[in-house]
Amino acid sequence: MSKFIEGVTKYILTVFFLLSLNQAMAQQGKLFIIGGGTRSAALIQTLVTTADMSAQDYMIVLPMSSGEPEASYEAIKKQLTIASKNNIGNLNFTAELVTDKKWLDSLANAKLIFITGGDQSRFMKVVLNTPVYRAIHRAYQNGATIAGTSAGAAVMSKNMITGKELLDTNYRETFNKLWADNIEFEEGLGLLQSVIIDQHFLKRSRYNRLISALAAYPKFQCIGIDEGTAIIVQGKKITVAGVSQVLSLSSPKHIKVSAKHLISMDNLRFSLYTAGDQFNLK
Template identity: 30%
Template sequence: MNIKGTLVIIGGNEDKGQSIATSEQDHLEFIEDGILSRVVKESGGVSAKIVIIPTASRIPDQVAKSYLSAFEKLGCKNVEVADIRSFEDAEKKENIQLIEEADCVMFSGGDQSQITRKIGGSKIHNILQRRYQDDNFVIAGTSAGAMCMSEKMITGGNPKEFFKKGTVKIGDGMGFIPNLIIDSHFIRRKRFGRLAEAVAHFPHLIGIGLAEDTGLVVKKCNSFEVIGSGMVILFDGNSLIFNNESKTPQGEAMTVANLKTHVLADGFHFNIEERKVYFNSTLTV
């Protein structure tokens, strides 16, 4: 696939100290300097134009302010905010111009369905897809901003229900990368069951469970590098020898057999087309 752009897909790292937060979606999402620095590097350095899109958040003004401050600390001088709170905002000339001129867009955390509802199918969505295809353009996102990047997107699911059919809710994402389905805050929020169900439902997709302060740098849409301090849990259902998802009644426990699992740390690479793990250019498995 001849894709010139880069995706930086980040597992999130929410701030627990925000007294304004009233629910999971309300928490501010922060990224450690190491990962945010990598976003800047992939975008072309501190002179790059970075556009923050806090559409997913219920407190977009505060989230935008936090990212403006974080990028400023890294020396960035050309950072702006695309304030998109409705589909109509995603059609506005001033927001379209920001995306056309950007070297990088950064989607914040919050509710991933807000991104697809307010930007999906818009002029800005079309521009993002074209520029990712044709330009040296970076699309970065944390938490909800990461989960929305795939064609199929997890929209919700109660981890306390474990591996029961119907627990996970799946919708259409932004479609930047077709082969993955992504979950964030994976370790802290115990999301093993819902990602496993998503892969059981779509066994041709690779399930990506991102720990906080951990991310992927995806090049040419066919391979990624793991970055950050945590781990990536990868579910590969391509070789399942048993999967009763289609026959299991709603609410009942499912079974899959031969679900291949990788645990990847910083510096390791995964070839999506080959479904193999590498360290630098050396084949690991």
């Protein structure tokens, strides 16, 4: 009898765990990651539709990436106001405000959070290891859509590309060489754990940069998003929206680095997608 009771108990605990897991997955929100550049009215409408807001829900803009946060807020507010009647708030967190309970509660309960472009390192210096970071994650786990453009796209990754080079220190929009140990990473928001995002991808020909990122993290999926284009991430499924294309690199074989830091590899998986296409995270 005791073995029977033990078996029933294990079954009940397993069912409870699976139900809890399914509920957590159902509640988890979505990511709407834009590759920068001009955002069409259609793309913003897709963002609002993705967020699926009720009349009582509201949006929060986080403009800390920008050197001109008020201007960044006003630009996206203008577009969102045309697409939605929901209220829009601006929370420009500083070191003095990252513990403000009223602001944090507003952020955690937002249905749509939009992170503007600018400098991803500037954003993370304000957010990392603060209650703001935790509030963003809480909103996401409660079903919010977290959106970002340009720098706001880069911060979605746990291992975030900063754009700086460590060996060739002259800044360019792309890299001149496929060098190992040349790309600088910092910690991002970690909404994507094993995915590295690059933005302005085709416009600025950032293949060298993304391949360098893949060489640094060969088990990751590296995704380049062009301007005016977005990926919508829900669970493991990605849907492409916008006017251009999205590229995915993964699964390289036989990575080698020469004495001069040059990278070689075989048979990496290269995929290219456009609006309406769907693919899965690794």
